Amino acid sequence: MVLTVSLRRSTGYSHWGTWIHLQSLFIITTTFFCFCLSDAASFASGIVGDASSRFRNHPRRTFGLANIVKPSGRNKPNEQCWAETSRLSSENPSVDRAESDAAFYVHIPYCRRRCRYCDFAIVPIGPVETSGREEMNSSFAERQNTGFRLMDISYRDTVLAEIEMILRTTKRPRTLRSIYFGGGTPSLAPVSSIKSILEAILDGPNSPFVLADDAEITIEMDPGTFDLTKLRSLKEIGFNRISLGVQSFDDSILEAIGRVHRCSDVLECINMIKTVFGDEANYSIDLISGLPGLNLAKWVETLQTALSFSPNHLSLYDLQVEQGTVFHRWYREDDDPGPALKPAVSYPADYMPLPSVGDCAFMYKYASGYLKSRGYEHYEISSYAYTGSNKGAASSPRRNGRSRHNQIYWEIGSDWYAAGLGATSSLNRHSFQRPRQMADYLSWVKGQDGKDIPSWLLDEPSIAFDVDCRSDDIDFLSDTIMTRLRTADGLSLDWIANTFQEGETKVSAVLRGAELALSLDMAHTVEENNAERYLRLSDPVGFLFSNSIISSIFVELEGVCGH
Known part of the structure; x- marks a missing residue:
C-alpha cells in the first residue's frame, strides 16, 4: 500500500489542502503507520545497517516528505511544493521576523528536453547554442537558435513587466536575504537576459529591495550548459552560489532518465566552478536516489564521488513517479491513481528497472549516516550542509x-x-501561483496592466504578524507543522501554545498524534532556549516516516479543531 501526502510543488510553493483528505486518510494512515512500524526494530538497529536488510513495508518511492525540494523549480523528480502562509519566527516564537526580511524567486523555464521523470513548468528548447559562441553547424541549427532568442526576448520582457508591477506595488523597504534563479535550467538563458532581470529587481525605478550583507544569489545550472566565459559573466553580475543538477555520475543511468549531460560534463563544470570561484566556491550538488538501474553499491559510489569534489551543500531526493510523465507510464504501480488499466508500453533499449523499496530505504539511511560522518549536517529532510572544520563552520550554526x-x-x-x-x-499570507503554460503566463501578465493591486501581491503588515492575536487559522498551523517537522530544528510547541486559541490543547493534540513515533524513538521532545519545548523527528528514521507521523498529527488536530 502506498501512502503519499499530497504535497504539490510548482516553482515557489502552491497550497496543500491539508484537511480535505483527512477523512479518507484516517483509516489508511493509522493502519499503514502501524504496519510500517512493525519493522521499527530493524530501523532502530542503526543509521548504516547491513546492506542486505530489507524494508518491505516502507512507503513506495516517497519517504515521508523526503522528496520535497528547494524552492525552485529545478528539473528534479521531487520538485513539488506548496504555498506556505505567513509565519512567525521559529528562532523566537514570541517575536516575528524583521518586516524587511524576504527572498525573491525567478523562474527560467528552459530545458534542452523534458526528462522522463519531469512534470514541471518547463519549455523544452532543444540543443540550442546558449554559451555565447556564434558558430552554427547547420542552417537548421541557426534557425533553431533564432527561434530560441526570439522566445527568450518575449519571456524576458514579460518577466520584467511582472517585476515592474511588483516594484510599483511594494510600498515598504525590503531586505533580500536570497535571490534564486530556478527552473528549468536557468544556465540556458543568455547572460544578458539574466542580468536585466537581476538589475530590474535591485536597481529598477524606486526599487524597495536591497541585498543583505550576506545575501546569496543562486542560479541553477546543468552540466554542459555553460562555459568559462558564461560562468565568469554570471559571477561579475553578482551570482555567488550555484545549484548544480548532477542527479547521477553514471552515464547509463543518466541516459535512462533522459538527462542530456554525462559524467565527463560534470567533472568539467565543477573544475570550471572552482576556476572561477576558487576552492571555497559556494555550490550545491543535486543527486537522486531510487533511480532506474541504481543499486546499493552504485549509490555508495555516487556519494563518495560527490564528496570527492568537496561541495558545501548536497540535496538528495528520492525518485517520485509523477502522473503524466514517461516514468509514470513505465513504472506506475497497480494502486497508483490513473487509468484502471495500464496502457500498452513500448520500452526503449535503455529501460532499466527501479530498485526495490528496501534498497531505496537503505539508500536514504546510508546517506544520512555517511554524510554526517564526513562533516555534513542533515538540516532538512533532503538537504545536507557542510559544517566541518575545513570550511570554518564547525562552531557557527x-x-x-x-x-x-x-x-x-x-x-x-x-x-x-x-x-x-x-x-x-x-506575501503576508497571500499565496499565488502563476500560470504553468507559456501562452497563459504571457497573457496573464499582460492582463495585469492597469489593474488595482491584486490581493496576492499585498505585502502590508497585518494582524497575522501580531503574536497577541490568537489566530485559529488551521491552514496556517498545518503548513507550519509540515515545514518545521521536515527540519532538524523541529517544531516549537511553545509557539503553538502562544499563537493559537486553546494553544495548549493543540499542543496536546500534536503530541498525541506523534505518540507512536515518540514511543519508537522516531521523534523526541527537547527543551532549549530557556526551556522552550520542541518536537523533532529522529534522523533518519523519523524523517523516513514523516509523512505518516504528520498525517497522524493532523488527524488529532482535526478532532480538536472541529473540522
Whole structure:
C-alpha cells in the first residue's frame, strides 16, 4: 500500500489542502503507520545497517516528505511544493521576523528536453547554442537558435513587466536575504537576459529591495550548459552560489532518465566552478536516489564521488513517479491513481528497472549516516550542509553550507516574492501561483496592466504578524507543522501554545498524534532556549516516516479543531 501526502510543488510553493483528505486518510494512515512500524526494530538497529536488510513495508518511492525540494523549480523528480502562509519566527516564537526580511524567486523555464521523470513548468528548447559562441553547424541549427532568442526576448520582457508591477506595488523597504534563479535550467538563458532581470529587481525605478550583507544569489545550472566565459559573466553580475543538477555520475543511468549531460560534463563544470570561484566556491550538488538501474553499491559510489569534489551543500531526493510523465507510464504501480488499466508500453533499449523499496530505504539511511560522518549536517529532510572544520563552520550554526533560500521557505514568518512561469509567491499570507503554460503566463501578465493591486501581491503588515492575536487559522498551523517537522530544528510547541486559541490543547493534540513515533524513538521532545519545548523527528528514521507521523498529527488536530 502506498501512502503519499499530497504535497504539490510548482516553482515557489502552491497550497496543500491539508484537511480535505483527512477523512479518507484516517483509516489508511493509522493502519499503514502501524504496519510500517512493525519493522521499527530493524530501523532502530542503526543509521548504516547491513546492506542486505530489507524494508518491505516502507512507503513506495516517497519517504515521508523526503522528496520535497528547494524552492525552485529545478528539473528534479521531487520538485513539488506548496504555498506556505505567513509565519512567525521559529528562532523566537514570541517575536516575528524583521518586516524587511524576504527572498525573491525567478523562474527560467528552459530545458534542452523534458526528462522522463519531469512534470514541471518547463519549455523544452532543444540543443540550442546558449554559451555565447556564434558558430552554427547547420542552417537548421541557426534557425533553431533564432527561434530560441526570439522566445527568450518575449519571456524576458514579460518577466520584467511582472517585476515592474511588483516594484510599483511594494510600498515598504525590503531586505533580500536570497535571490534564486530556478527552473528549468536557468544556465540556458543568455547572460544578458539574466542580468536585466537581476538589475530590474535591485536597481529598477524606486526599487524597495536591497541585498543583505550576506545575501546569496543562486542560479541553477546543468552540466554542459555553460562555459568559462558564461560562468565568469554570471559571477561579475553578482551570482555567488550555484545549484548544480548532477542527479547521477553514471552515464547509463543518466541516459535512462533522459538527462542530456554525462559524467565527463560534470567533472568539467565543477573544475570550471572552482576556476572561477576558487576552492571555497559556494555550490550545491543535486543527486537522486531510487533511480532506474541504481543499486546499493552504485549509490555508495555516487556519494563518495560527490564528496570527492568537496561541495558545501548536497540535496538528495528520492525518485517520485509523477502522473503524466514517461516514468509514470513505465513504472506506475497497480494502486497508483490513473487509468484502471495500464496502457500498452513500448520500452526503449535503455529501460532499466527501479530498485526495490528496501534498497531505496537503505539508500536514504546510508546517506544520512555517511554524510554526517564526513562533516555534513542533515538540516532538512533532503538537504545536507557542510559544517566541518575545513570550511570554518564547525562552531557557527549558520552553518556555512545551509541554503539561505531554502531556510526562508522553512522559517516561520518569512515572505518571498516570485516572478516567472508557474512561480508561486507568498506575501503576508497571500499565496499565488502563476500560470504553468507559456501562452497563459504571457497573457496573464499582460492582463495585469492597469489593474488595482491584486490581493496576492499585498505585502502590508497585518494582524497575522501580531503574536497577541490568537489566530485559529488551521491552514496556517498545518503548513507550519509540515515545514518545521521536515527540519532538524523541529517544531516549537511553545509557539503553538502562544499563537493559537486553546494553544495548549493543540499542543496536546500534536503530541498525541506523534505518540507512536515518540514511543519508537522516531521523534523526541527537547527543551532549549530557556526551556522552550520542541518536537523533532529522529534522523533518519523519523524523517523516513514523516509523512505518516504528520498525517497522524493532523488527524488529532482535526478532532480538536472541529473540522
